[in-house]
Amino acid sequence: MINKIMTADEAVAGVKDGMTIMVGGFLATGSPEVLMDALVRKGVKHLTVIANDGGLDVGQPAGEFAGKTSRGVGKLLDNHMVDHLIASHIGVNPKINEQIAEGTLKYTLVPQGTLAEKIRAAAYGLGGVLTPTGVGTPMETELDELGRKKKVVEIEGKKYLFELPLFADYSFIRPSLADKFGNFMCAKATKNFNYVMAGASKHTIIAPEKIVEVGEVDPDIFQVAGVLVDCIVEGEKRWQI
Amino acid sequence: MADLKTRIAKRCAKEFQDGDFVNLGIGLPTQVADYIPDDIMVTFHSENGFAGIDAVATENPDVDIINSGGTYVTTVPRVKYFDTAESFGLVRGGHVKATVLGAMEVAENGDLANWIIPGKKVAGMGGAMDLCAGCPEVIIVMLHTQKGTPKIKKRCSLPLTAEKCVSKIITEMGVMEVREDGIWVTELHPDYTKEDIQAATECELHFDPNMKAMEEE
Numbered sequence: 345m346i347n348k349i350m351t352a353d354e355a356v357a358g359v360k361d362g363m364t365i366m367v368g369g370f371l372a373t374g375s376p377e378v379l380m381d382a383l384v385r386k387g388v389k390h391l392t393v394i395a396n397d398g399g400l401d402v403g404q405p406a407g408e409f410a411g412k413t414s415r416g417v418g419k420l421l422d423n424h425m426v427d428h429l430i431a432s433h434i435g436v437n438p439k440i441n442e443q444i445a446e447g448t449l450k451y452t453l454v455p456q457g458t459l460a461e462k463i464r465a466a467a468y469g470l471g472g473v474l475t476p477t478g479v480g481t482p483m484e485t486e487l488d489e490l491g492r493k494k495k496v497v498e499i500e501g502k503k504y505l506f507e508l509p510l511f512a513d514y515s516f517i518r519p520s521l522a523d524k525f526g527n528f529m530c531a532k533a534t535k536n537f538n539y540v541m542a543g544a545s546k547h548t549i550i551a552p553e554k555i556v557e558v559g560e561v562d563p564d565i566f567q568v569a570g571v572l573v574d575c576i577v578e579g580e581k582r583w584q585i
Numbered sequence: 586m587a588d589l590k591t592r593i594a595k596r597c598a599k600e601f602q603d604g605d606f607v608n609l610g611i612g613l614p615t616q617v618a619d620y621i622p623d624d625i626m627v628t629f630h631s632e633n634g635f636a637g638i639d640a641v642a643t644e645n646p647d648v649d650i651i652n653s654g655g656t657y658v659t660t661v662p663r664v665k666y667f668d669t670a671e672s673f674g675l676v677r678g679g680h681v682k683a684t685v686l687g688a689m690e691v692a693e694n695g696d697l698a699n700w701i702i703p704g705k706k707v708a709g710m711g712g713a714m715d716l717c718a719g720c721p722e723v724i725i726v727m728l729h730t731q732k733g734t735p736k737i738k739k740r741c742s743l744p745l746t747a748e749k750c751v752s753k754i755i756t757e758m759g760v761m762e763v764r765e766d767g768i769w770v771t772e773l774h775p776d777y778t779k780e781d782i783q784a785a786t787e788c789e790l791h792f793d794p795n796m797k798a799m800e801e802e
Contacts, residue, residue: 370633370669371655373648396669397709405655409646435708436655444707451707456632457673457715464670476677477718480696480748520649532649533634535668583648 348576352382355549355575363513364392366541367417372399374534375416376518376551378579384423392428398437409585430489432456452489458507460540466509467543474504515545522552526573527566543572551580589757593726595620597755601627607683611654613726614685630681632672632712637664676719683722690741693788695751695763698743717747729756735787758782759799767791772799
């Protein structure tokens with residue numbers, strides 16, 4: 345019988361220098377910290393990272409709930425493991441603009457809704473999506489993340505950008521609850537990119553906050569199919585303020 | 586004199602009707618929520634993942650609930666959580682009636698620039714391009730000028746967030762609608778004359794025959 349449970353180090357063992365990875369989370373809420381820690385231990389370099397943003401730096405967010413460590417993709421940036429960040433927002437974690445200025449980090453901006461649809465297209469077998477977002481802006485004229493020119497398609501008098509699917513080698517995802525087959529759900533605002541990223545990569549690894557036996561909870565609670573999941577890693581904690 | 590930004594937020598709050606579903610940007614737009622009348626139910630969209638923001642969480646926040654600015658918030662009982670794909674599906678599908686945003690520049694044809702200044706530190710558009718392309722109403726709340734330099738212009742000089750998207754502009758000087766033939770002032774604040782608001786605007790303004798005074802609370 346297939347056993348998907350493994351340690352974080354085992355789960356990231358196949359990640360090689362220069363690979364493309366997707367990381368769930370929005371400003372680190374919903375990011376799989378144990379998997380980021382394992383990537384840092386492995387010391388893999390020259391990654392292309394697809395995520396909403398660059399996570400959080402130490403001391404963010406500002407105010408009384410600031411973190412004592414960096415979070416999410418921020419851990420990879422701390423260790424200079426990222427060569428190319430494909431994201432919708434790069435203004436929060438100051439490490440991003442520092443590394444852009446140093447010339448060690450390249451970035452591609454993608455509107456948030458478009459980013460989700462490009463990833464969803466990869467996961468669910470679409471040749472791309474047509475979106476009105478970005479028409480008449482630099483999104484129409486700038487090259488995409490792989491240096492391709494974008495097509496503009498006019499349908500019944502309205503212009504759309506033709507956005508291509510976005511694939512990766514690994515997806516790193518943080519469910520709130522999963523069973524041991526990998527069926528999972530993400531609570532509240534931790535869903536963000538975690539649902540569309542499952543299945544958009546060759547390998548999908550989840551680090552659930554809670555893992556239950558198959559059949560232990562009503563399966564109707566789960567939102568993403570375990571058939572998309574290759575590895576399940578234990579040890580992800582609830583974020584402690 | 587009432588605080589100018591409060592004046593703008595209070596006036597913007599009058600734009601909404603019972604049952605509306607609205608997205609508020611970070612900063613001045615967020616203040617609009619404070620002035621929605623108690624007898625009206627408006628649901629606020631948080632594009633990172635739910636419909637139904639209540640307020641900033643001040644103690645023991647639920648760490649699974651942030652707003653799009655990364656601040657811990659509370660939610661109303663009718664809240665619905667969703668992932669990014671569904672969130673922006675609601676936006677592009679025109680189901681979020683209005684987005685309220687600030688602006689660097691607005692052009693007389695409704696073009697909006699509010700996400701990047703070439704040569705300056707890059708932040709990214711986040712969800713702004715989707716919101717401006719998808720919401721039926723894009724309402725701009727801002728001070729009328731940038732320290733005296735007009736922000737309402739013939740054409741935007743900065744890269745656009747979306748073209749021909751702005752429907753209404755609310756500033757301390759008045760309320761303006763973007764129509765096919767240009768920008769029409771529908772309300773003028775009593776502190777200013779037609780000449781004052783025109784002098785603070787680069788493009789030619791039209792004054793609606795039914796123009797009213799922009800009321801203070």
